Each structure stands twice: as C-alpha cells, then as structure tokens.
Amino acid sequence: MKKYILLIAAVVGLDQFTKYLVVHNMSLYESFPVIKGFFSITFILNPGAAFGMMADLNEAYRQLFFIIITIIAIVIISILAYREKQHKLRFFSYMLIISGALGNLIDRIFVGKVVDFLDFYIGKYHWPAFNVADCAISVGIFFLIVDIIFVKEVKSGD
Template sequence: MKKTLIPLFTVLLFIDQATKIIVKNTFMLHETREVIPGFFNLTYILNPGAAFGFLARMNENYRQLFFVLITLIAIAAVAYLLYKEHSMKLRAFSYTLIIAGAVGNFIDRVYIGKVVDFLDFYVSDYHWPAFNVADSAISVGVCFLMLDLFLHKRSEKK
C-alpha cells in the first residue's frame, strides 16, 4: 500500500502547487474568468483564514502562528494515524488525501501567509466559497474516512 500512497501524495501536492502557481502568474488578484456560465469561474483569491474565511479577521501575526501550529499538529496526528492504520486500505487512502491537502495549504501559509483559492462554483448569485485542489483533497479524504468508519462500524456489529 505504501508504494501507491507516496506517489498519490506527491501527485496531489504537485497538482495543487502547480495550479496555484499558474493562477498567481496568469491572474490579477480578484480577477475572474468565466468557465461554465452560471456555474463555474476561476477567480484568484488569497484567503487569510481557514475554511469559509474562518478567523480571517484575526490579527495577522497571531493568525499566521495559529494556522502554522495547528496545521503542523494536524499533519502529525494524521500521519500517526496513517502509520498505525496503514493496513486499512480505504482509511490509509483517506489519510493520504488529507495530509496532501494540509501540506499544500501549509506551503501557501508559510510562503505567502495566505492560501491561494481559485475554484469558484455558483448558482445564480449564490457562490460557494472559493477553494483549491488541496481543499478538495482534504474534503474528499474526510468523506472517504467517514465512509470507512461507517463501514467498519457496521462490520463490527455483525
């Protein structure tokens, strides 16, 4: 399983960082380009907070330190779980997605102080908060982890 997880981690991290570099180099900050009218834009945003702008208004120095420390703790905790539960394939896959996403956003926080977001889905005037490949990896990883925990709990009952 380890032979597939390291390449998965590497590919996800590469795609995340490459797409962010492309956006930073080809868009002006807050520039929007329509991709699918009425549904999807590419919009260059720098998110100082966490998901949905959480803590975006906090003092910048404290916010930066908080997110760096929390991210390092989270990466270490998930890496420990991956090490302990590596034989559970779906769970290990989930942890790898989560770690790859966390590392991708961690890189942004360390080098830029904010996270580059650019995927902007919307319907009419309602816009889902912009996100990136790392956020997607974390979200998909959490969904697979919940599925695995649910399936594991059901198998324990039988």
C-alpha cells in the same frame, strides 16, 4: 507505502502547479467564467481557515496559529495512518487529508495566505472559493467517513 508517497507528491504537485498558474496569470480578484452562471476561476487569497473563518485575527498571529495547527494535524494524522495502515481505505483517506494539508501549509509559509480559485455559484449564491488541496481534504474526509461507517473491522491475529 511508495504508492502513497507518490499520491501525496502528485496531489501536492497538482495543487501547487494550479496555484502557480493562477498567481502568475491572473490579478487578485480577477475572474473568468468556465461555465457561465455556475463555475469560474477566480483568484482569491484566503487569510483564514475553511470558508474564511478567523480571517479577522491579527495577521502575524493568524499565520503562526495556522502553521502550528496544520503541522500538529499532519503529525496526528500521520500517527493515525501508521496505526491503522491495515485499513486500506482509511489509510488512503489519511494520505489525501495530509496531501491537502501540506498543499495549504506551503501557501501559508510562502504566501502568508491560501490561494483559492475554484468558484462555484448559481446566480448570486456562491460556494466559498477553494483549491485542489481543499478538494483532497474533502474527498479524504468523505472516504474516511465511508470507511468508519461501512467497512467492517479488520481482525488482527485472533
């Protein structure tokens, strides 16, 4: 269990550190190319959910809504992780998802919006900007799907 707490701390720490670097070294909407024509670091504040969904809601309601929903999601995922701790890959997946949710929750509480900065594109076609927390959530969901589809059930005491 200790290694999973370290995993959460490492992911949240990396997420917050990278966001700190962006916020304190760039202006909002400033961008600099890392791989020309493909990847830039671009400072964006995302007021909504994934891909900016619900960004048009009243700011006070939106912020409260996302904070409450995120806390509920973290509690539910924590319960699932505890109940399914014998499934190592699934448990790892849940820890990644919780890590990402915590990273973005910290932003919502202290910034009011989520700091995004990883900007992938080809020409004028952009993938919505994201951050380390979003990566952890996406990788966690990927491994969760792999576990559910491909990993055989663990039999308990039969």
